[in-house]
Structures are given as structure tokens and as C-alpha cells.
Amino acid sequence: MTLSWIDGVPADALSLKDRGLAYGDGLFETILVKAGAPLLFERHLQRLTLGGRRLALALDLSLIDSECRAFAAQMGEGVMKLIVTRGDGLRGYAPVTGAQARRMLQASPAPVYPCENAKQGIRLFPCRTRLAEQPLLAGLKHLNRLEQVIARGEWHDGEHAEGLMRDTTGRLVEAVYSNLFLITGDVLLTADLTRCGVAGVMRAEILVLAEQMDLPVRALDLYMSDLRRADEVFVCNSVYGIWPVCAFEQLNWPVGPVTRKLQNLVRGLLDI
Structure with missing residues (x-):
């Protein structure tokens, strides 16, 4: 049986009344575990805390912290998924x-993942599925992931490792399960996530690393024209770190020096 706990005890069955199942009423975090320890855990808890406030979920963060650390110690290595829902509810x-x-x-x-993803870079698929704007949920890792599910179903080949997602106005937002960065000149660009998109844990770490490197950073509305002008492109998340992007449709980029430097720093954070 897969290792799983519900409310702190081993279990693998969920009540049909759970509001996470009925309405997606909850949050989740996907956490890399190495040597029995959850990595970047404080950042995961920070995002969970923000989500709890936005959704008015009463979260016992001390309990969540201790349970996650105990669970990670028991699993040893792998990926730990934490889901928090509003619990059972009535119809409506x-x-x-x-x-x-x-x-x-x-x-x-x-x-x-293929080692070539990190070394040589990946090709992005042009997703047709668009992200809807909802500022209240923007940045959160909430349970409503149907946009990503539909987008990921758009490609089935081995040529594309990720898909590029835009919002309904055409702004570049993120990849299906990663955040997007562009490097133009000596400036690091990433999408403004106040309307939609997930504020990734690795994205937050990279913003701090860029500041330490004295690399100017701008979070702003990004468009296809920005992608065409970019000198380097990469995507990131808290499980695989950084993947350089080498191609999108007819566009191509080298794996540049800024991407490589950030990638090496991130490897240290994830012990990969």
C-alpha cells in the first residue's frame, strides 16, 4: 500500500462528503523529500499560510509542520503531497x-526525468488552453487544477517536456507545472502573477538568488514579443529545479550563462 496519512494516521480512504472532492475547496503542496527531510519546507508553509488566509481555512500550522516532518522521516526519499481541505460538508x-x-x-x-532536460534544454508545447483571471486565487496552489489537466492532455509526444500557458488576453503566465523566466540583456523577467498563475516555491528562491547575484529582476506582463526578444529562457519548479528552454515553435535559444549559474545554485538547494 502507498504510504498515506489522513489527519495524522495511516489511511487511504476519504469521506464522500469531503469538500475538496466535491468543490476543490482546499490547497496542496508538492514537496521534495531527501534523506527524510522536506526541502524548501518553510516556503511551502508560507504559501500554504497565504492560501489558508485567502480561503478562510482554519489551519493548525504547528500540527501540519510536525506531521509533515514525521511523514517525511518515515518515507525517506521521494515526493510528499500535502492536501488540506475544508473537511466534510453538507450539499451546497x-x-x-x-x-x-x-x-x-x-x-x-x-x-x-531525462538528464537531457537539464543539460540540453527542453521544447515547450504551445498550449491552447488559457488561464482564467481570478485575483483572489492568483498565486495559490489551490485544488482547482482543471486548466492544467486539460492543457497537459494537449500533447502526447516525447518531443515536448512542458507546455507554455497564456491567460485569456494572451499574456504569458507559466508552464503547465512550472514557472517561466526570460533573460533579456542583463535583466531577469518573470510573469506578474496577480491575476492568475501559481507563485512557485522555486520561483521565490530564484528571485532571492537573483538579488544575491545583483541580477535585476522585473515581474511584469509578458507577451509573445518578449519571448521572441529573450536571450535565454528557462522554467523551474521545486522538484526538478531548472530546465533551460531551447525551443518553442519556431523560436530557439542557447543554454545561456545566467541560466547555468542559477541552475547550479538551485542544484545545491535540492541536493541534485
């Missing part, structure tokens, strides 16, 4: 007053 959208949040933990083996 109105949340039950005083409902206790439910905590779920599941262990999975670490994914095995």
Missing part, C-alpha cells in the same frame, strides 16, 4: 461553520 456551496480542516499526506517516488 456554503461551508459548514466551524468545520475542521482535513490534512492528507501521500508519498510517491521521485519522478525520473
Whole structure:
């Protein structure tokens, strides 16, 4: 049986009344575990805390912290998925007053990606699925991931490792399960995520690393014209680190020096 806990005890069954199942009423974090320790865990907890405030979820963060660390110690290596929902509810959208949040933990083996993804770079697929704007949910790792599910179903070949997603106005936002960065001249560009998109944990780490490198950073609205002008492009997340992007449709980029430097720094954070 796959290692899994619900509310701190081993379990692999969920109530049909759970609002996460019925409405996507909750949050999740995908956390890399090495040597029994959850990596970048403080950043994951920070994002979870923000999500809890936005969704008015009563989260016992001390309990979540201790459970996650105990679970990670038991699993040893792999990927730990933390899901927090509003718990059981009645039929209808109105949340039950005083409902206790439910905590779920599941262990999975670490994914095995081709080493070429990190070394030589990847090709991005042009996703047709667009991201809807919802500022209240922007940045959060909430459970409503249907846009990403549909987008990931758009390609089935081995040529593309990720897909580029835009919002309904055509702005570049992110990849399907990664954040997007462009390097133009000596400036690091990333999408403004105040309307939609996920504020990734690795994205936050890279912004700090860029500041330490005295690399100017701008978070702004990005368009296809910015992609065409970029000198380097890369995507990132908290499991694989950084993948250089070498191609998108007819566009091509080298794996540049800034991407390589950030990639080497990130490897140290993830012990990869």
C-alpha cells in the first residue's frame, strides 16, 4: 500500500462528503523529500499560510509542520503531497461553520526525468488552453487544477517536456507545472502573477538568488514579443529545479550563462 496519512494516521480512504472532492475547496503542496527531510519546507508553509488566509481555512500550522516532518522521516526519499481541505460538508456551496480542516499526506517516488532536460534544454508545447483571471486565487496552489489537466492532455509526444500557458488576453503566465523566466540583456523577467498563475516555491528562491547575484529582476506582463526578444529562457519548479528552454515553435535559444549559474545554485538547494 502507498504510504498515506489522513489527519495524522495511516489511511487511504476519504469521506464522500469531503469538500475538496466535491468543490476543490482546499490547497496542496508538492514537496521534495531527501534523506527524510522536506526541502524548501518553510516556503511551502508560507504559501500554504497565504492560501489558508485567502480561503478562510482554519489551519493548525504547528500540527501540519510536525506531521509533515514525521511523514517525511518515515518515507525517506521521494515526493510528499500535502492536501488540506475544508473537511466534510453538507450539499451546497456554503461551508459548514466551524468545520475542521482535513490534512492528507501521500508519498510517491521521485519522478525520473531525462538528464537531457537539464543539460540540453527542453521544447515547450504551445498550449491552447488559457488561464482564467481570478485575483483572489492568483498565486495559490489551490485544488482547482482543471486548466492544467486539460492543457497537459494537449500533447502526447516525447518531443515536448512542458507546455507554455497564456491567460485569456494572451499574456504569458507559466508552464503547465512550472514557472517561466526570460533573460533579456542583463535583466531577469518573470510573469506578474496577480491575476492568475501559481507563485512557485522555486520561483521565490530564484528571485532571492537573483538579488544575491545583483541580477535585476522585473515581474511584469509578458507577451509573445518578449519571448521572441529573450536571450535565454528557462522554467523551474521545486522538484526538478531548472530546465533551460531551447525551443518553442519556431523560436530557439542557447543554454545561456545566467541560466547555468542559477541552475547550479538551485542544484545545491535540492541536493541534485
